[in-house]
Amino acid sequence: MSDNQFYDSLDELEPGHSTFLDSNELVLNMGPQHPSTHGVLRVILKLDGEKVNDLECVIGYLHRGIEKIAENRTWAQFGPFVDRLDYTAAVSNSLGYCLAVEKLLGVEVPKRAQYLRVILTELCRLASHQVWLGTHVLDIGAVTPLFYAFRDREDILNVFEKYCGARLTTHAFRIGGCRYDAYAGFAQEILHICDDLGPKIDEYRDLITGNRIWLQRTKNVGYISAEDCIAFGITGPVLRASAIQWDLRKKQPYSSYEDFEFDIPIGTAGDTFDRYVVRVEEMRQSIRIIRQAVEGLMEGPIIARVPKVIKPPVGEVYVSIEAPKGELGFFLVSDGTAQPYRVRVRPPSFINLQALTKMAKGSLVADVVAIIGTLDIVLGEVDR
Amino acid sequence: MIQYILQYLHSNVTPGEAGNLFWEVVYALLIFAGISVGVIFMNWFERKVMAHMQVRIGPMRVGPHGLLQPIADALKLIIKEDLMPANADKIVFWFAPVCVVMTAFCGFIVVPFGRTHAITDMNIGILFMLGVSSLGVLGVIMAGWASNSHYPLMGSLRSGAQMVSYEIAMSMTVVSAVMMTSMATGTGTLSMIGIVQAQMQQHTWFAFSFFPVGITALGVFSIAMVAETNRAPFDLPEAESELVAGFLTEYSGFRWSLFFLAEYASMMAVSAIATTLWLGGWLHPFPNLLSGKIWDTAFSLVPGMTFLALAVLCLFYYVRMPRIRAMRADALGLAGFGGVLGMIGVVMLLPGVRERIQDIYWFTLKAGFFMYLYIWYRTTFPRYRFDQLMKIGWKVLLPISIGVVILTALIGVRQELLALVWR
Numbered sequence: 001m002s003d004n005q006f007y008d009s010l011d012e013l014e015p016g017h018s019t020f021l022d023s024n025e026l027v028l029n030m031g032p033q034h035p036s037t038h039g040v041l042r043v044i045l046k047l048d049g050e051k052v053n054d055l056e057c058v059i060g061y062l063h064r065g066i067e068k069i070a071e072n073r074t075w076a077q078f079g080p081f082v083d084r085l086d087y088t089a090a091v092s093n094s095l096g097y098c099l100a101v102e103k104l105l106g107v108e109v110p111k112r113a114q115y116l117r118v119i120l121t122e123l124c125r126l127a128s129h130q131v132w133l134g135t136h137v138l139d140i141g142a143v144t145p146l147f148y149a150f151r152d153r154e155d156i157l158n159v160f161e162k163y164c165g166a167r168l169t170t171h172a173f174r175i176g177g178c179r180y181d182a183y184a185g186f187a188q189e190i191l192h193i194c195d196d197l198g199p200k201i202d203e204y205r206d207l208i209t210g211n212r213i214w215l216q217r218t219k220n221v222g223y224i225s226a227e228d229c230i231a232f233g234i235t236g237p238v239l240r241a242s243a244i245q246w247d248l249r250k251k252q253p254y255s256s257y258e259d260f261e262f263d264i265p266i267g268t269a270g271d272t273f274d275r276y277v278v279r280v281e282e283m284r285q286s287i288r289i290i291r292q293a294v295e296g297l298m299e300g301p302i303i304a305r306v307p308k309v310i311k312p313p314v315g316e317v318y319v320s321i322e323a324p325k326g327e328l329g330f331f332l333v334s335d336g337t338a339q340p341y342r343v344r345v346r347p348p349s350f351i352n353l354q355a356l357t358k359m360a361k362g363s364l365v366a367d368v369v370a371i372i373g374t375l376d377i378v379l380g381e382v383d384r
Numbered sequence: 385m386i387q388y389i390l391q392y393l394h395s396n397v398t399p400g401e402a403g404n405l406f407w408e409v410v411y412a413l414l415i416f417a418g419i420s421v422g423v424i425f426m427n428w429f430e431r432k433v434m435a436h437m438q439v440r441i442g443p444m445r446v447g448p449h450g451l452l453q454p455i456a457d458a459l460k461l462i463i464k465e466d467l468m469p470a471n472a473d474k475i476v477f478w479f480a481p482v483c484v485v486m487t488a489f490c491g492f493i494v495v496p497f498g499r500t501h502a503i504t505d506m507n508i509g510i511l512f513m514l515g516v517s518s519l520g521v522l523g524v525i526m527a528g529w530a531s532n533s534h535y536p537l538m539g540s541l542r543s544g545a546q547m548v549s550y551e552i553a554m555s556m557t558v559v560s561a562v563m564m565t566s567m568a569t570g571t572g573t574l575s576m577i578g579i580v581q582a583q584m585q586q587h588t589w590f591a592f593s594f595f596p597v598g599i600t601a602l603g604v605f606s607i608a609m610v611a612e613t614n615r616a617p618f619d620l621p622e623a624e625s626e627l628v629a630g631f632l633t634e635y636s637g638f639r640w641s642l643f644f645l646a647e648y649a650s651m652m653a654v655s656a657i658a659t660t661l662w663l664g665g666w667l668h669p670f671p672n673l674l675s676g677k678i679w680d681t682a683f684s685l686v687p688g689m690t691f692l693a694l695a696v697l698c699l700f701y702y703v704r705m706p707r708i709r710a711m712r713a714d715a716l717g718l719a720g721f722g723g724v725l726g727m728i729g730v731v732m733l734l735p736g737v738r739e740r741i742q743d744i745y746w747f748t749l750k751a752g753f754f755m756y757l758y759i760w761y762r763t764t765f766p767r768y769r770f771d772q773l774m775k776i777g778w779k780v781l782l783p784i785s786i787g788v789v790i791l792t793a794l795i796g797v798r799q800e801l802l803a804l805v806w807r
Contacts, residue, residue: 028534035628050538050770141617141767147438213617213766365538366769369626 025053028365032061036139036369039379043356043368050364055357059350062383070343075101075310076175078340083169085345086381088131091124091160091172092323098173099254100319100330102304104312105175112300113177114256118293119190120163120172121255122286126197127156128324129283136276136373137208140217145207152200155193162189175310177303187294194287194294201283209277218273222359222371225270232358233351236326237282238375241267241275248322255321260292272374279376311338325349325376345384349377398496398577400504411503415492423648427454430759437763448701448718464637469532472634476530481635481642484523488649490516495656496577498666498743509576510562510657514555517612517653520646521547524614524621524631527643531634539630542770543621546611549777550618554608556785557601560792561661564590564598567796580665587672591662594795601788602662604781606754609654611777613647615758617765618773655754656747663750666743684738687745691729698722 031042040061046054066085070078082097083090095117102109109117134149157167162183164172172178208214224234226242239246247264249257265281267274312334320329326348333342352375360368392404399407428443428451435442443450468477494509496502506512521544528540565582566572573579583589591602611618622630632643659665668674668683702719705711732741768776794801 026534026538028538036626047538050542137766141619142765143434144438144763147440151439207764208766211766213768213772216772217766217769364769364771366620366626366767 030368032058036135037372038135038377041353041372041377041379041382043372045365045368047365050366052360052363052365052368055360055368057353057356059353059379059382062379064384066384067343067345070340072339074338075312075340078343079174080169080171082345083171084380085347085384086128086323086325086328086349086378087168088378089124089128089324090168090170091120092128092321092328094171094173095121095255096319096321096323096328096330098175099321100317100332101175101310101312103319104315104317104332104334105306105310107176107304107306109177109255109304110301111256112298113302113304115293115297116178116182116302117173117255118257118260119290119297120160122290122293123156123159123190123193125286125324126283127153129279129286130156132279132324132373132376133204136370136376137214139369139373140214142208142211142214145204148200148204148207152197155196159186159189159193162186174303176306177301179303181302182297187297190290190294194291197287198284201280204280209280215273217366217370218276218374219271220269221272221363221367222374223269223271224355224359228355228358229270232354234326234355236322236324236348236352236376237275237278238326238352238355240264241278242270243268248320248327252320254319257289259296260289262289272370275374309338311336320346323348325378325381326352345381347381347384349375349379349381350384353377353382396500398500398502398505400502400506408503411501412493415495415497415503416489419489419492419649419652420645422652423645424454424458426648426651426755427457429755430762433756433759434763437760448698448705448714448721451717451721458641461641462638466638467634467636469634471532473530473532476526477634480523480527480530481639481646482523483526484520484646485642485649487516487519487523488646488653491650491653492656494576495653496580496660496665497747498740499577500740501666501744502577505575505577507578508574510558510574510579510661513576513653513657514551514558517650518547518551520650523646527635528631531631533634535627535629535633536631539621539627539633542627543614543631546614546618546620546773546777549774550608550611550781553604553777553781553785554612556782556789557605557608558657558661560597560601560785560788561590563789563792563796564593567593576660576665580660580667583664584667584671589662589664589667594792597788597791597795598662600784601792602658604785604788605658605662606757608777608781609658609754610758610761611773613651613654613758615647615651616762617767619767620770620773651755651758652751655751658754659747659750665750666747668742668746680739684742685733687742688729688732688738690745691725691732695722695726695729698725 026047028045028047029042030045031037032040037043042058042061044056044058045052064084066081069081073081079094079097082093085093130149130153134146137145160170160172161167163186164170164180224238224242226239226244229239229242229244235246243266245264245266248254249262250264262285265278265285267278314334314336316331316333318329318331320327322328327346328348329346331342331344331346332340335341356371356375360371363371388404389406392399392402392407395402399411431453432442432450443453446453446456468474491513493503494506494512496505524543524547525540528536528538528543531537561579562572562574564586565579567582567586569582569585573582586593589598591598610616614621620630621627622632627633632640635643664671668686674683698718699722702715702722705715705718707715732738
């Protein structure tokens with residue numbers, strides 16, 4: 001569809017509120033190159049002055065056909081590709097994919113590998129939330145927290161680098177367990193990060209949470225009700241901020257999450273501020289989990305016995321995990337060969353992004369930016 | 385001719401009052417150059433302060449501690465291709481930056497850097513200043529309109545609404561300060577120099593007179609002036625995360641740098657207003673308590689000593705620099721810079737010079753305090769939303785400033801009022 005056709009189809013949408021003096025609506029094209037659309041999201045806004053009468057999301061600018069690529073790779077070869085879905089939380093993607101293939105194979109992962117996976121995945125959740133915090137606050141106009149968040153994320157990336165050599169697209173896990181064992185000084189370094197991060201989260205809080213402007217910009221902005229969340233299939237912190245206690249780590253424990261004590265922070269109002277509070281609280285819970293996992297890390301093998309050439313039995317499987325952005329699911333179909341017949345990813349960002357229109361309609365331009373930030377989308381995952 | 389030039393040096397008035405055309409031109413050029421250098425320095429200072437607040441170190445490569453970075457940036461902007469959108473309104477697009485710069489610099493005609501250090505002493509000085517600085521919005525709207533693009537248009541509309549609504553609160557607080565000038569003599573004045581002299585006669589800064597009225601007025605003014613100059617947290621017209629660059633989106637190269645120059649010049653202009661009206665302008669601290677021959681000499685030595693201290697700092701860092709070839713140009717540059725500062729410091733210590741120079745020093749120091757606040761706000765606060773901005777302007781600042789005006793008037797005539805009541 002050409003752009004002209006697209007604008008014509010926009011005109012057929014409902015007219016919205018009657019405009020002041022019947023002045024014409026302004027169609028503003030935000031993105032795909034825009035400072036705060038978090039990559040290449042394109043949003044077409046129909047504005048009446050500052051007010052958003054209607055908006056339309058256009059996605060697909062980062063489509064790389066990752067699901068199709070899987071059909072031409074072996075099961076193990078596809079591992080590194082999932083890191084490129086949500087590139088701020090590569091370890092989580094890796095965990096989801098490996099769990100799905102393991103379920104298809106019927107492989108039991110050794111306990112030590114499960115604990116290692118929990119440690120790295122939770123570290124990854126911390127890193128992902130720090131990227132979200134910095135960029136979200138930057139969208140609302142505060143520059144400084146970005147640098148604080150990225151400074152602290154650096155420590156976590158250093159752990160990844162020492163563990164597997166990569167910082168961003170880590171490919172940390174293998175089917176059946178982990179490729180690398182904990183390096184010397186692993187536990188001390190991670191406990192040190194845990195000790196450090198608590199006061200640093202307090203620092204973010206001092207800088208942001210009580211700020212009058214921050215409160216005015218986020219309270220009652222981008223409200224979404226619990227019913228709407230369920231209807232859209234929204235998961236993760238966005239759902240929990242609307243007062244629904246749903247966390248797959250508790251509800252369908254995987255990779256030994258049942259061994260650890262932690263709370264599911266929930267919000268009440270379902271607005272941008274509550275989502276902020278929920279995510280920051282989640283960071284504290286992640287620290288709790290990491291501390292327990294490091295202290296409980298036992299000796300033992302780190303990878304189960306998996307054949308060199310993986311040929312899962314014919315069948316299909318759906319496995320989902322609680323990624324930093326929500327429920328990340330992998331639906332795999334095997335036809336018994338060394339290559340997947342079909343891989344389908346259930347990306348949390350893509351499904352959460354649906355709520356943008358609902359949340360932003362009737363708000364102001366500045367709120368649209370805040371709402372894109374609060375949904376915490378990664379376009380690599382939306383477009384795949 | 386030479387006598388014409390020299391005779392002004394013995395007068396105690398501004399060149400405008402003395403009617404000395406030669407010195408008027410010299411002062412105008414000096415102020416233009418001074419403000420431009422000030423903008424360059426502010427650019428470097430802002431980046432450094434922001435960097436250190438944000439756990440970074442900021443520019444370090446071009447010159448010692450990045451001192452030449454703004455000059456390199458300016459050079460880059462000048463040699464960049466001068467882009468003009470095809471559908472732009474050519475004449476308006478060309479004139480907008482000129483208009484903004486002109487209005488931003490015009491205000492400095494009446495800014496008194498000292499009793500004699502102003503181009504002229506206009507009897508409606510503060511009105512002139514407010515009027516000229518509010519013309520700047522015209523250039524912004526022109527820029528937004530002429531760009532023929534959506535983001536600039538929205539940015540300039542925001543800017544227009546914002547500047548107009550904050551101007552009112554700002555002017556109201558100015559009225560309060562002007563009313564205070566009549567306290568000692570019975571006749572008030574709008575002249576910038578007159579306002580400072582009134583503070584000298586009343587032995588106080590207006591920020592502290594009629595406590596807490598004066599300090600409230602200063603508070604309202606210092607919030608309104610941030611909005612007036614489109615700086616964070618009121619930088620909606622150029623809100624980066626929403627409108628890309630607001631009214632500046634289509635501008636590049638030299639035209640963009642003119643907007644940049646004008647933004648900083650108008651920041652300095654409103655800081656100068658705040659200093660003149662509430663912080664005693666060029667007066668040194670505690671002019672009523674610490675006066676007399678010894679104190680006057682002591683205070684007049686401070687500017688020269690400051691420059692000497694900066695020179696010593698530069699030389700100290702020069703000594704500490706690693707003696708390697710790659711750092712040689714940097715080290716020599718830093719030493720040279722220290723030398724220049726030291727020489728300026730020595731000149732400033734000369735009797736005859738130091739009495740005249742110290743006014744400028746105190747004024748710049750006080751105005752610099754407001755400039756630092758600008759940087760501080762920018763690193764700390766998130767940005768307001770448009771409706772919230774309007775709400776603060778009309779529902780919070782305007783009522784407070786009207787209250788300030790009424791209170792000033794009531795306190796000003798309190799004796800007459802009390803006499804009425806007792807009779």
